[in-house]
Amino acid sequence: MVKIDIISGFLGAGKTTLIKKLLQDAFKGQQVVLIENEFGEIGIDGGFLKDAGIEIKEMNSGCICCSLVGDFGTALKEVVEKYHPDRIVIEPSGVGKLSDVIHAVENLHLEADGEVKLNSAVTVVDVLKCKMYLKNFGEFFKNQVEAAGTIILSRTDTKKATPEKIEAAIELIRELNPDATIITTPVEDLGGQKILDTIEGMKIDLSHVEEEHDHCCDHDHHHDHDHEEHEHHHDHEDHDHDEHHHDHGEGCTCGCHDHDHEEHEHHHDHEDHDHDEHHHDHGEGCTCGCHDHDHEGHHHHHHHADEVFTSWGKETVRKYSREEIEKILKTLSEDDSYGMILRAKGMLESEDGVWTYFDMVPEEVDIREGSAEYTGRICVIGSKLDEAKLEQLWFAK
Numbered sequence: 189m190v191k192i193d194i195i196s197g198f199l200g201a202g203k204t205t206l207i208k209k210l211l212q213d214a215f216k217g218q219q220v221v222l223i224e225n226e227f228g229e230i231g232i233d234g235g236f237l238k239d240a241g242i243e244i245k246e247m248n249s250g251c252i253c254c255s256l257v258g259d260f261g262t263a264l265k266e267v268v269e270k271y272h273p274d275r276i277v278i279e280p281s282g283v284g285k286l287s288d289v290i291h292a293v294e295n296l297h298l299e300a301d302g303e304v305k306l307n308s309a310v311t312v313v314d315v316l317k318c319k320m321y322l323k324n325f326g327e328f329f330k331n332q333v334e335a336a337g338t339i340i341l342s343r344t345d346t347k348k349a350t351p352e353k354i355e356a357a358i359e360l361i362r363e364l365n366p367d368a369t370i371i372t373t374p375v376e377d378l379g380g381q382k383i384l385d386t387i388e389g390m391k392i393d394l395s396h397v398e399e400e401h402d403h404c405c406d407h408d409h410h411h412d413h414d415h416e417e418h419e420h421h422h423d424h425e426d427h428d429h430d431e432h433h434h435d436h437g438e439g440c441t442c443g444c445h446d447h448d449h450e451e452h453e454h455h456h457d458h459e460d461h462d463h464d465e466h467h468h469d470h471g472e473g474c475t476c477g478c479h480d481h482d483h484e485g486h487h488h489h490h491h492h493a494d495e496v497f498t499s500w501g502k503e504t505v506r507k508y509s510r511e512e513i514e515k516i517l518k519t520l521s522e523d524d525s526y527g528m529i530l531r532a533k534g535m536l537e538s539e540d541g542v543w544t545y546f547d548m549v550p551e552e553v554d555i556r557e558g559s560a561e562y563t564g565r566i567c568v569i570g571s572k573l574d575e576a577k578l579e580q581l582w583f584a585k
């Protein structure tokens with residue numbers, strides 16, 4: 189019997205960190221295959237995990253929902269048949285919907301004949317940023333929380349994670365998923381075995397997941413949202429990303445919402461998009477693109493990760509000093525003309541042959557020395573990235 193564990197979580201939440209902990213402690217001596225779906229063409233995590241000596245199948249095919257239909261199912265079946273491992277760990281991309289992954293596993297119908305067992309569905313939630321993610325990228329973030337059997341709060345070990353902040357995160361999670369077990373003890377302190385004991389066999393209940401009913405890839409999302417004859421009230425919550433704040437006014441072309449308000453009284457309350465000091469409101473006439481609400485034909489469009497998030501990546505032999513990388517990442521976190529940067533990661537060699545590994549999520553940068561890689565790699569993920577500017581920043585002459 190192959191046990192399947194799904195470890196989901198938003199970009200940079202701490203999925204890889206958790207998987208490493210499980211591999212070190214709990215999965216020791218077991219044959220484990222990891223199936224990863226990184227968002228972005230340049231795979232980064234594989235390198236980190238190969239050191240752990242496990243079999244890895246990388247699926248860097250962009251939109252997880254598309255790969256789930258074909259490639260993912262095929263990959264999963266192939267792994268079961270070829271390796272018969274003790275466990276398959278699935279790490280969906282940070283912008284993948286957990287319920288899609290659970291459905292994909294269930295749709296293989298391998299459980300019925302006792303070949304595989306969906307053992308756990310975990311979501312790692314960054315305690316410091318969950319409020320911002322919910323507000324800005326709720327469609328993706330919410331689904332991950334709602335579908336999880338266990339939620340593991342990451343960064344509870346940091347100074348910023350005050351008891352109040354942790355309580356607030358728990359409250360937010362409870363509203364989305366009243367039943368999940370919530371782990372608040374830092375992964376490092378709890379240890380892999382205890383984590384495994386906690387996540388294993390937790391009920392996976394999709395009843396409170398706001399399902400799309402139709403698969404996102406068939407692009408035909410006919411929901412019975414009857415917007416015609418009633419006043420329709422939409423509360424777009426704040427896009428809260430600390431102090432940024434920007435306003436979508438008339439004629440906004442920001443890329444986030446595209447609302448077709450014709451033929452019915454339609455009330456939209458776009459609350460703040462709060463991203464540090466920037467503030468933006470989506471007003472009428474916004475043609476920004478991340479939402480496409482066509483209420484006329486009762487057509488409700490759900491988003492592909494590809495529509496909302498973009499990634500920019502490069503393989504390079506160019507040499508970077510640690511200071512240079514620090515400076516670039518500082519620019520990325522402070523200057524929003526590059527787009528909304530949600531994640532940057534990679535490894536680059538310096539003139540003296542030292543390899544620098546970097547990890548960035550909003551407001552946090554981790555830079556460390558690491559072992560040589562086959563080539564230098566940079567991956568940046570965000571919303572509305574200016575790729576030309578990114579190229580300029582990283583490859584300034």
Ligand SMILES: Nc1nc2c(ncn2[C@@H]2O[C@H](COP(=O)(O)OP(=O)(O)OP(=O)(O)O)[C@@H](O)[C@H]2O)c(=O)[nH]1
Nearest residue numbers: 198199200201202203204205282342343344547554
């Ligand atoms: N202090 C602290 N740092 C963490 C914790 N979890 C993850 N990190 C750091 O956050 C960064 C991202 O962690 P990863 O484990 O790579 O996150 P991920 O979810 O796999 O990232 P993607 O696959 O890129 O979406 C790294 O620098 C980690 O060291 C945690 O619980 N506490």
